[in-house]
Amino acid sequence: MGDKTIKIALAQLNFCVGDIEGNTQKILTAIKRAKAKDAKLIVFSELALTGYPIEDLLFKEDLHLRVQHALTLIRKLTQNFYVIVGYPEKKGKKYFNVAEVIYDGKMIAKRYKYHLPNYSVFDEKRYFEKGEKSCVFDFRGIKTGLLICEDLWFPELSKKAVALGAKWLICISASPYDDKKFQKRIEILKSRISENSVPVVYVNLVGGQDELVFDGRSFVMNEHQEVCAQGKHCQEDLLFLEMHAGKSVKIKKEKLPKVLSKEEEIYSALVLATRDYVMKNGFSSVYLGVSGGIDSALTLAIAVDALGPKHVTAIVMPSRYTALMSMEDAYALAGALKVKVIEIPITPMFNEFLKNLKKALAKKPKDITEKNIQARVRAVLLMALANEFNGLVLTTSNKSEIAAGYSTLYGDM
Missing domain, CATH: 3.40.50.620 (HUPs)
Incomplete structure (x- = not known):
């Protein structure tokens, strides 16, 4: 693998649960924007196609037909371009939380979420089956480890990916806000990087859904445990960053958003939660x-x-x-x-x-x-x-x- 500089895009978008057609249009628009900026990869958040949490909509047969139609539309925009997108998949009588990697109109890799949270606001074990322990795919000659949300919170899956040759890790997530959550995410990524010495890309959902609010703040942490790019708090964002790939992956540092006070953070979350509760309910x-x-x-x-x-x-x-x-x-x-x-x-x-x-x-x-x-x-x-x-x-x-x-x-x- 020769040295190369590659631009990638992180799509921190506000998806509506059940609105697969509306979510798909957002995804297609973001892909077109990323390609126009000469990015080679765009990453979307966990269950982007259906919104999160999907809850009992998961058991509607037509939902999975609509998801497959959406994937067909997305694949048409992937000529010489990589897309990572989350959605629920039905296999027989079982359901899985999936991240699919698409390139040149085809699925080239698929991650099935392994760690299913079942505490606090989460009850994923009611809906999903546990997947495999590892997913490593080739991105333009760079071995890339792929994780979904809770998978990153435990060390063994990241270690497994790196042992299989991954030079960096990508985690798609739908992590809800509380006033200590962002710092918790920072500490989790620092732990994974301390253990594996590779950069981590973390793409989070933004938006309100019933009693939950997702704050976004997607970010990238380099091998020195430094945040080198970060999405906005409680706003949609499309981040572009440059990675340099040689023997290891280096991420170029970008300008970070303004640090908010605790009061500003909470107020922004309240505004977003109110807006989305009203608008998403019609x-x-x-x-x-x-x-x-x-x-x-x-x-x-x-x-x-x-x-x-x-x-x-x-x-x-x-x-x-x-x-x-x-x-x-x-x-x-x-x-x-x-x-x-x-x-x-x-x-x-x-x-x-x-x-x-x-x-x-x-x-x-x-x-x-x-x-x-x-x-x-x-x-x-x-x-x-x-x-x-x-x-x-x-x-x-x-x-x-x-x-x-x-x-x-x-x-x-």
């Missing part, structure tokens, strides 16, 4: 009660950054107990964020509830019941608006209140 607008307090203020800001002010409506619902300052703050906030405000006083409705409950609650002293009625009246109004105008309601209760029981079931939570 909605475009949201409604939320705004009181002038910090909880509804933060929720409103997240909603505006996620969807834009034209798709957010603030509902002000004063009662006899609402302070003038709260009303002023609510209107000031909505004005600053340029969102529409609807004011609906709840006192008449609240009084009507008390009137109709008077006999049933006779001789009972006033307590938290009356306060909870106010919260539930507000919830009815919010849901009515969302139903009528095909939107979603955003709750403004915080986790501390929920943990302490200081919130109203069927009201503000």
